[in-house]
Amino acid sequence: MSYTHNNLMAMRQNYWDDESSSTVQAEKQFLRNTLIEEGIFKDATLDDTKYFFFTLPSIIIVKAHALGFDHSHVKHMLITHIDTHRVALMRKSTLKIQFRI
Template sequence: MSYKHNNLMAMRQNYWNDTHSAQVESEKQFFQQVLIENTIYPTPSEDDAKYLFFSLPSIIIVKGYALGFKHGTVQAMIFKHLQTHKTILQHKSDIKIQFRM
């Protein structure tokens, strides 16, 4: 694993494990709602939302940290990710994420 990958994984884990921030809790519910709206899962659990979150490309994670995951720009990127990987997400398969520099 590269240094960059380790830092992004730490960012993901720190975010997801944050139970004190009202914003983070709200965004976790947002991820569940997004899964419903995009017909990925009819009644997604928090684990389903976590799976989605950990499947997001690094650019979405970085922008989500900076702007918030409910920001319009970030939402558009999340929706595009969902549409591109809908079948894979429904089956909870591994997603190969390509990095863009």
């Protein structure tokens, strides 16, 4: 596991584990709503949202850290990720996380 991979995974885990930030909670809700709007899950749970979050390519995580998940550019990247992996996401299959930045 590379140094970069380890730092990005820690960034993901720290973000997901943050229960005190209202911004993080709002963004988790945004991700949940996106999954529902895009038809991935009929009623996405927190576990469904966590699964989705951990499938996101690192470029989306880094951009969202800087701009927020609800930024138009980041949302476009989310939709592209969903469209590319729609069937796998609906099945909650394991996806290889892309770490290229």
